[in-house]
Amino acid sequence: MTAAEIARYSRHLLVPAIGVEGQRNLLDKTCLVIGAGGLASAVLPYLAGAGVGHIKIIDFDKIETSNLHRQVLYREGQAGQSKAKCAAATVRDINSSIRCTAIEEALTHDNAMDTLAGVDLVVDASDNPRTRYLVNDACVLSGTPLVSGSALGMEGQVSVFHHRGGPCYRCVFPAPLAAEAGRRCSDNGVLGTVPGVIGCLQATEALKVLGEFGSPLVGRLCTYDGQDGSFYTVRLRPRSKTCAACGDNPTVLSMEGSKAFAAKHGLTVARVVPEMERVPTATCQEYADVVAGGRRHVLLDVRVGVQFAVCALDDAVNLPLSQLEASMEKVETLSESRSLPVYCICRRGVDSKAAVSILAKKGFPNVMDVSGGLTEWARTVDREFPMY
Amino acid sequence: MLFHVELKSGVPCLPRVKSSPAQQVKVLFFASCREMAGTKETSLELPGDSSSIAQLREHIVEKLPGLQPVAATVTLALNQEYLDPEQDATLKEGDEVAFIPPISGG
Numbered sequence: 001m002t003a004a005e006i007a008r009y010s011r012h013l014l015v016p017a018i019g020v021e022g023q024r025n026l027l028d029k030t031c032l033v034i035g036a037g038g039l040a041s042a043v044l045p046y047l048a049g050a051g052v053g054h055i056k057i058i059d060f061d062k063i064e065t066s067n068l069h070r071q072v073l074y075r076e077g078q079a080g081q082s083k084a085k086c087a088a089a090t091v092r093d094i095n096s097s098i099r100c101t102a103i104e105e106a107l108t109h110d111n112a113m114d115t116l117a118g119v120d121l122v123v124d125a126s127d128n129p130r131t132r133y134l135v136n137d138a139c140v141l142s143g144t145p146l147v148s149g150s151a152l153g154m155e156g157q158v159s160v161f162h163h164r165g166g167p168c169y170r171c172v173f174p175a176p177l178a179a180e181a182g183r184r185c186s187d188n189g190v191l192g193t194v195p196g197v198i199g200c201l202q203a204t205e206a207l208k209v210l211g212e213f214g215s216p217l218v219g220r221l222c223t224y225d226g227q228d229g230s231f232y233t234v235r236l237r238p239r240s241k242t243c244a245a246c247g248d249n250p251t252v253l254s255m256e257g258s259k260a261f262a263a264k265h266g267l268t269v270a271r272v273v274p275e276m277e278r279v280p281t282a283t284c285q286e287y288a289d290v291v292a293g294g295r296r297h298v299l300l301d302v303r304v305g306v307q308f309a310v311c312a313l314d315d316a317v318n319l320p321l322s323q324l325e326a327s328m329e330k331v332e333t334l335s336e337s338r339s340l341p342v343y344c345i346c347r348r349g350v351d352s353k354a355a356v357s358i359l360a361k362k363g364f365p366n367v368m369d370v371s372g373g374l375t376e377w378a379r380t381v382d383r384e385f386p387m388y
Numbered sequence: 389m390l391f392h393v394e395l396k397s398g399v400p401c402l403p404r405v406k407s408s409p410a411q412q413v414k415v416l417f418f419a420s421c422r423e424m425a426g427t428k429e430t431s432l433e434l435p436g437d438s439s440s441i442a443q444l445r446e447h448i449v450e451k452l453p454g455l456q457p458v459a460a461t462v463t464l465a466l467n468q469e470y471l472d473p474e475q476d477a478t479l480k481e482g483d484e485v486a487f488i489p490p491i492s493g494g
Contacts, residue, residue, distance in 0.1 A: 039494040127494040152493035173490045174473050177458050234465040
């Protein structure tokens with residue numbers, strides 16, 4: 001180790017568990033971080049500071065204003081720029097003596113094995129179930145350990161998979177929950193610090209695996225609840241003999257197999273827009289004409305209350321889709337015993353279609369979906385309308 | 389009231405009596421299951437002394453119907469230990485069962 005390295009990493013060298021050997025291990029290793037968002041905003045600076053020899057960052061996305069509350073790696077002026085590139089620049093600012101590679105692409109079944117080549121550890125800091133299964137399968141197929149972290153709302157999870165005989169992600173979660181894949185307009189927010197907490201835990205686990213010290217979080221899943229500040233850790237079962245990826249008779253034998261699994265479970269790249277029956281529709285402009293013409297009507301906004309509170313159209317009545325069936329009397333009253341036309345709107349035009357369908361089945365004669373929802377409204381009618 | 393049931397052999401026997409009261413099990417919900425359940429925690433009274441995880445999955449939906457879409461499939465932890473997805477287990481008084489679905493955000 002050079003004098004400069006000794007000076008730089010002295011506070012690692014002085015930790016008995018790490019020492020010169022642990023630090024040397026870090027300097028020699030390559031780590032791939034999947035996703036450069038909220039989790040990576042904590043993971044990357046610590047890996048860089050710690051002197052991990054080569055850090056690879058893969059993310060296809062651009063920085064958006066709505067990322068800044070949690071993706072503290074980025075600055076206001078970088079909105080619109082490549083996350084992988086900006087993240088790599090920060091990594092190099094923190095530590096110019098390590099290598100950093102930015103890959104401005106989406107990780108796919110087709111490029112995963114090449115991307116993982118030569119990598120000692122993968123940190124999954126992605127944000128969707130498709131990528132999580134893809135990453136797990138690529139790690140199992142290439143024999144690479146995986147530090148997995150996730151965060152949503154005020155909760156997060158972290159574990160180390162496929163390491164030292166422990167289970168892989170698939171052993172614990174063999175298939176995505178149907179309810180997860182079918183989530184619709186109601187997107188969830190996240191408290192900015194929660195991915196930070198989980199990202200710090202991931203960085204800690206990554207340094208332990210790469211540096212070969214400590215006891216990595218293998219065979220345990222640590223969950224964090226920011227709401228009450230508690231951790232709940234569960235012991236995991238050992239590697240599952242029936243696991244499709246790492247079991248005794250695996251069925252995911254290649255990334256093609258992994259791709260087939262993703263297709264079977266509806267894990268698609270694009271936002272899942274469920275097949276819906278056709279319902280009567282008005283375009284946003286047509287609805288704007290109804291308002292401008294002073295024609296009497298009812299506008300039902302079927303988003304959840306927390307989203308309605310963020311922004312809504314004038315005169316919209318909030319009636320979340322989940323409560324609609326139980327609120328027929330209210331719709332009856334609002335529509336003056338079904339004499340007024342009823343328009344339904346939501347964020348992107350999926351839940352509103354379901355609402356129209358419910359009302360039509362209940363016999364409401366004049367119900368219409370405002371096509372494309374508030375997103376389309378902000379695009380085509382009122383460019384000042386706030387979107388979130 | 390006490391009554392006898394005659395078996396074919398002619399030996400009288402008493403109807404089966406519950407050997408222990410219903411058992412209380414603590415149930416915790418995480419992530420999307422917390423949203424579906426509308427609560428972080430509940431206690432569930434299961435009949436008899438040999439209720440199983442499978443029965444818990446059925447009973448919890450009666451109490452918290454919001455869990456219907458995932459109750460049968462979500463992986464559960466019993467006393468902070470994950471069960472295999474298909475695994476059943478016998479529950480005892482005071483056990484803690486947690487619904488911990490995967491989070492995928494980041």
